[in-house]
Amino acid sequence: MEDAITVRDLVVDRGRRRVLHGIDCTVPRGSVTGLLGPSGSGKTTLMRAVVGVQVIDSGTVTVLGRPAGSADLRHRVGYLTQAPSVYADLTVRENARYFAALQGRHAADADRAVADVGLADAATQLVGTLSGGQRSRASLACALVGDPELVILDEPTVGQDPVLRADLWARFHEMAAAGTTLLVSSHVMDEAARCDRLLLIREGRLVADDTPDAIRERTGVDDLEEAFLRLIRSSEAGQQPAGKEAS
Numbered sequence: 001m002e003d004a005i006t007v008r009d010l011v012v013d014r015g016r017r018r019v020l021h022g023i024d025c026t027v028p029r030g031s032v033t034g035l036l037g038p039s040g041s042g043k044t045t046l047m048r049a050v051v052g053v054q055v056i057d058s059g060t061v062t063v064l065g066r067p068a069g070s071a072d073l074r075h076r077v078g079y080l081t082q083a084p085s086v087y088a089d090l091t092v093r094e095n096a097r098y099f100a101a102l103q104g105r106h107a108a109d110a111d112r113a114v115a116d117v118g119l120a121d122a123a124t125q126l127v128g129t130l131s132g133g134q135r136s137r138a139s140l141a142c143a144l145v146g147d148p149e150l151v152i153l154d155e156p157t158v159g160q161d162p163v164l165r166a167d168l169w170a171r172f173h174e175m176a177a178a179g180t181t182l183l184v185s186s187h188v189m190d191e192a193a194r195c196d197r198l199l200l201i202r203e204g205r206l207v208a209d210d211t212p213d214a215i216r217e218r219t220g221v222d223d224l225e226e227a228f229l230r231l232i233r234s235s236e237a238g239q240q241p242a243g244k245e246a247s
């Protein structure tokens with residue numbers, strides 16, 4: 001089956017600086033792919049290119065068989081940005097129902113999305129009165145409410161407690177098992193092990209594109225943070241960066 005996302009030789013400059021230096025990667029359908037890397041490494045920029053809101057300098061980004069940003073992808077791709085995009089003067093439920101209506105979905109779909117992110121008890125609370133972590137989950141509910149084929153989540157678990165983080169990751173895997181493709185960014189390496197596949201990015205270059213087990217095997221360590229360090233060191237030493245093609 002064709003991959004959900006195919007990125008070829010993607011180069012992006014932002015503010016006169018090269019931010020992505022020729023990224024090549026694929027994201028298989030029906031999987032949870034983690035986009036991991038330090039702050040400022042280019043994760044958001046790559047996600048913006050996939051969603052089609054980033055001006056690119058060269059290369060191609062193909063999403064669900066179409067050029068990224070194509071109008072017909074609008075309802076097929078969900079995007080959670082780092083800044084919560086919900087209305088502060090509406091309740092959680094009203095927000096979810098509003099975004100559901102925009103996507104031709106029903107109130108029941110909205111209510112399910114709210115429950116899925118653990119906000120059922122806060123459904124009637126104004127978003128403006130929520131904690132940061134709750135607001136981010138309200139935004140997540142709105143990104144998921146249309147049941148998109150591809151979901152791009154920029155650091156969805158920041159500010160969540162460990163139980164909620166575990167619940168959210170379980171929900172992501174349920175969605176993947178039902179056929180949804182998820183690309184999830186994080187700079188917390190302990191989330192890497194929760195992903196089916198990993199894209200490791202550093203300073204705008206891909207350091208690895210593989211499964212967690214393959215990365216462990218290649219580097220000879222179980223801890224993915226240590227594995228990531230070894231991959232960086234070997235790429236800095238001029239060796240072939242680890243990746244699918246290199247294996």
Ligand SMILES: Nc1ncnc2c1ncn2[C@@H]1O[C@H](COP(=O)(O)OP(=O)(O)OP(=O)(O)O)[C@@H](O)[C@H]1O
Pocket residue numbers: 014015017019037038039040041042043044045046187
């Ligand atoms: N609008 C902008 N103008 C100029 N430079 C930008 C702009 N947005 C981002 N950058 C730069 O591009 C680089 C990559 O940023 P990006 O937001 O993609 O990183 P990130 O990996 O998502 O970081 P974080 O984990 O902190 O969100 C950084 O050096 C950042 O300073």
